[in-house]
Amino acid sequence: MSFLEDKYKEIGTSPPEIHFVLGSGFSAAVDKAKDSSIWEERLTLPFKEVPGLKIPTVESHSGLYRYFSHKPTGRVICFQCGRLHGYEGHSPKEVVQTVILPLQAGTKRFVLTNLAGGLKESLTVGSVVALTDHVNFTGQNPLVGPNPSDERGQPLGPRFPDMSDLYEEAMRRQVVRELLAEGLRVEEGIYIGVLGPNFETAAEVQLFARWGLSAVGMSTVWEALALRHAGVQLSAFSLISNPACGIEAGEKLDHESILEAVSFYSEKIIRSFFNYCDRQFF
Numbered sequence: 001m002s003f004l005e006d007k008y009k010e011i012g013t014s015p016p017e018i019h020f021v022l023g024s025g026f027s028a029a030v031d032k033a034k035d036s037s038i039w040e041e042r043l044t045l046p047f048k049e050v051p052g053l054k055i056p057t058v059e060s061h062s063g064l065y066r067y068f069s070h071k072p073t074g075r076v077i078c079f080q081c082g083r084l085h086g087y088e089g090h091s092p093k094e095v096v097q098t099v100i101l102p103l104q105a106g107t108k109r110f111v112l113t114n115l116a117g118g119l120k121e122s123l124t125v126g127s128v129v130a131l132t133d134h135v136n137f138t139g140q141n142p143l144v145g146p147n148p149s150d151e152r153g154q155p156l157g158p159r160f161p162d163m164s165d166l167y168e169e170a171m172r173r174q175v176v177r178e179l180l181a182e183g184l185r186v187e188e189g190i191y192i193g194v195l196g197p198n199f200e201t202a203a204e205v206q207l208f209a210r211w212g213l214s215a216v217g218m219s220t221v222w223e224a225l226a227l228r229h230a231g232v233q234l235s236a237f238s239l240i241s242n243p244a245c246g247i248e249a250g251e252k253l254d255h256e257s258i259l260e261a262v263s264f265y266s267e268k269i270i271r272s273f274f275n276y277c278d279r280q281f282f
Contacts, residue, residue, distance in 0.1 A: 013076045014075070029270050030066060045065040056085075096222050111175065118240040127187070131220075171234075178273070181275070
């Protein structure tokens with residue numbers, strides 16, 4: 001039995017049915033978005049207490065698993081508050097451990113989120129892109145090396161996994177309904193993941209826009225590849241925090257102002273996730 005499975009047994013719950021990875025600036029909104037009459041927090045587990053996990057070094061990524069029980073049914077979900085990134089010096093395999101350990105402990109549905117730069121003029125701050133696909137522009141991949149396997153040595157998935165249905169349409173559309181109900185502007189699109197930590201140059205953004213891509217960021221693609229390899233249900237959403245470099249003349253980018261810009265919208269997104277789960281559990 002794994003460390004996480006022991007924790008689930010210790011608090012008397014089943015493995016979380018849905019695991020949400022929260023991008024930069026999202027985590028502070030969890031308590032504001034939660035309806036205490038429906039959801040009860042059962043456990044907060046820092047990454048530093050979980051064997052095999054690194055600790056995030058980015059200020060807006062606390063590095064916590066927060067487990068909530070649905071009071072009417074007893075079913076459990078997890079919000080992963082913060083993630084690891086390649087630009088911190090972590091390898092792709094180290095980065096994806098934050099989702100692979102929950103996967104191996106029994107969770108089979110995952111929702112990834114991120115803050116992203118918009119590559120289209122129509123994507124203003126607060127818009128949400130429901131990902132239909134992605135481009136891995138990092139030059140790295142968590143599936144490189146021996147085929148990833150579990151603690152018994154059994155492969156988590158095939159050596160050459162198919163990515164034609166990377167982000168599941170049915171799950172995406174169900175979540176989008178909840179996002180729209182919260183008054184958010186949502187459109188479907190393709191995300192490009194870059195390594196960072198620098199923001200993209202204007203020339204890179206112009207190239208990505210010509211390719212027909214919608215959003216650019218420094219996360220998500222490695223987690224998505226590792227999870228899809230293992231055959232889970234997966235969806236992902238980008239919250240547009242700023243126009244990417246060069247989309248708006250004179251726009252300068254800095255991390256702090258980006259986080260300030262999205263606090264209102266991240267609360268709406270997390271409330272949508274709670275509502276999605278509430279609807280799914282009946």
